[in-house]
Structures are given as structure tokens and as C-alpha cells.
Amino acid sequence: MSDPFQLVGKHVLVTGGTRGIGRAISLRFARAGASVLANYVRDTQAADALRQEAQDAGLALETVRADLTSEKGLATLVAEVQSRFPSLSCIVHAAATGVHKPLDQLTLRHLDWTFALNVRACFELVKQLLPSFAPGGTVLGVSSEGARHAVPHYTVVGASKGALEAMLRHLAAELAPRGIRVNLLAPGSIATDAWKAMPDAASRLATEATRTPLGRLCTPEEVACAAQFLCSDAASGLVGHTLIVDGGAAIAS
Numbered sequence: 494m495s496d497p498f499q500l501v502g503k504h505v506l507v508t509g510g511t512r513g514i515g516r517a518i519s520l521r522f523a524r525a526g527a528s529v530l531a532n533y534v535r536d537t538q539a540a541d542a543l544r545q546e547a548q549d550a551g552l553a554l555e556t557v558r559a560d561l562t563s564e565k566g567l568a569t570l571v572a573e574v575q576s577r578f579p580s581l582s583c584i585v586h587a588a589a590t591g592v593h594k595p596l597d598q599l600t601l602r603h604l605d606w607t608f609a610l611n612v613r614a615c616f617e618l619v620k621q622l623l624p625s626f627a628p629g630g631t632v633l634g635v636s637s638e639g640a641r642h643a644v645p646h647y648t649v650v651g652a653s654k655g656a657l658e659a660m661l662r663h664l665a666a667e668l669a670p671r672g673i674r675v676n677l678l679a680p681g682s683i684a685t686d687a688w689k690a691m692p693d694a695a696s697r698l699a700t701e702a703t704r705t706p707l708g709r710l711c712t713p714e715e716v717a718c719a720a721q722f723l724c725s726d727a728a729s730g731l732v733g734h735t736l737i738v739d740g741g742a743a744i745a746s
């Protein structure tokens with residue numbers, strides 16, 4: 494019997510797949526045998542470094558630049574997926590953006606921009622790429638604790654993650670009869686570049702590590718292993734599930 498956790502022969506799109514958690518997912522999936530298309534928007538240096546690392550390791554991984562907050566960027570990415578892959582096995586929506594501010598500093602522009610990438614881009618990609626899906630396909634949304642709990646100054650991002658979770662649960666029920674499994678991953682605090690924008694990042698990450706039952710923060714690679722499981726045949730019974738990867742932080746009082 495073949496290993497149900499492997500991803501050999503699968504064609505995978507990872508949005509935001511060149512840095513942080515998305516990068517770890519791109520590499521993990523490629524190491525598990527998938528052909529990976531990792532999307533990014535600005536940081537060409539990070540994308541080039543990932544492509545080089547994959548090439549050196551003999552992995553099937555390419556990168557595509559496309560701003561998923563724009564119609565043009567979405568069209569570019571859909572066209573790239575359709576031209577590079579004979580069919581699509583998996584979409585991982587890891588790309589996310591957003592500002593961390595109190596309400597009196599938030600604007601509608603912040604809200605719209607955040608939802609454009611975190612929710613709308615996922616909706617558009619799943620809808621437009623639906624005809625490209627091979628049987629046994631999977632969609633994985635990357636959510637966060639802010640979808641369920643109030644995190645300081647996380648209003649617009651948390652709202653977008655709540656919307657992403659609700660949207661993907663509905664799609665999970667709708668697409669399961671068509672052989673496409675939709676699930677979500679909710680990492681706890683993970684030390685990535687995303688934290689660099691926050692002035693108190695070091696102290697918040699240290700506090701979070703201390704209150705986590707595991708005694709430390711989880712790594713992008715640990716999140717990527719959970720992502721591999723959810724997108725592999727080993728998770729063939731999981732539909733509309735949100736898997737929390739946080740070292741137990743969510744269950745700690």
C-alpha cells in the first residue's frame with residue numbers, strides 16, 4: 494500500500510508561498526513529491542532564493558509574481574496555473590495582509606484591502622480554478638486565532654479570517670460531493686516576517702511562548718506538516734475541519 498501522506502503527482506498552488514508559513518508549505522509539499530507553484534507579490538529576492546533552494550534539492554517548485562488584490566494579478570495567476578499544470582490538485586491560500594491598529598485609526602480602505610486578499614482572492618481562485626481541479630482535489634485556507642478570539646488591534650485581520658473560515662466551511666459542504674475536500678489550518682503565533690511590522694513583536698512572542706503548554710512557539714515547518722496531512726489522502730475523511738497548530742495555546746487559560 495502506498496504512503497497516504499505523500500503528495501507524489503499532485504499539482505499545488507500556494508498563494509503567499511515564498512515567505513514564512515507559505516514558504517515552509519511550498520517546500521514541504523515539494524519534498525513530499527508535489528509540483529508546486531508558489532505565488533508572491535513584492536519580495537523577488539525571497540522568491541528567487543526559494544526557487545534556487547528547491548532547484549538545488551531537485552524539487553519541482555516554481556514561483557509566480559501576482560498581486561492577488563487585483564483582477565489583473567488574479568487573472569495572471571489563474572493563467573499560470575492552467576498553463577503549467579495539466580490539472581490542479583490543491584490550492585493553499587496562505588497569502589494574507591492587514592493592518593494592526595485600534596478602531597479610531599482604522600479606515601474602510603484598510604478593511605477593503607485586507608478582505609481583498611484574505612477572503613476575496615481565495616473566493617476568486619477557487620471559483621475560477623474549479624474546472625481545473627482533478628478528482629480528489631483539496632483546498633486549504635490558512636486562518637488564525639483571531640477568527641475566534643479577540644486579539645488586540647487585530648480587528649480587520651480577525652474579521653477577514655472569520656469570513657475566510659465561514660466561506661470555506663460553506664464551500665466544504667458544497668464541493669465535497671464533487672470530490673474536493675476543503676479544510677482550514679489555524680496556526681498560533683509563529684515567528685515570521687509578518688511580526689516585524691509590530692513594534693512590540695519580541696515581547697508579545699515571548700509572552701505567547703511562555704503561556705503555550707508546549708513551552709515554545711510552533712515553527713513554520715510544524716504548520717507545514719499539518720498542511721501536508723490535510724492535503725494528503727491520509728486526511729480523506731476530513732471536510733470543513735479547522736486544525737489548530739499552536740502548541741496548545743488555545744486550550745491554556
Ligand SMILES: NC(=O)c1ccc[n+]([C@@H]2O[C@H](COP(=O)([O-])OP(=O)(O)OC[C@H]3O[C@@H](n4cnc5c(N)ncnc54)[C@H](OP(=O)(O)O)[C@@H]3O)[C@@H](O)[C@H]2O)c1
Pocket residue numbers: 508509510511512513514515532533534535536537539559560561562586587588589590610635636637638679680681682683684685686687688
Ligand atoms: N505568523 C503568524 O503568527 C501567523 C499566525 C496565524 C496565522 N497566520 C497566517 O499564516 C499565513 C502566512 O503568514 P506569514 O506570517 O507566514 O506571512 P509572511 O511571512 O508575511 O508572508 C506573506 C506571504 O504572502 C505574500 N503576499 C502578501 N501580499 C500579497 C498579495 N497582495 N498577493 C500575493 N501574495 C501576497 C507575500 O509575498 P511577498 O514576499 O512578495 O511580500 C508572502 O509570500 C497568513 O495567512 C497569516 O494570516 C500567521
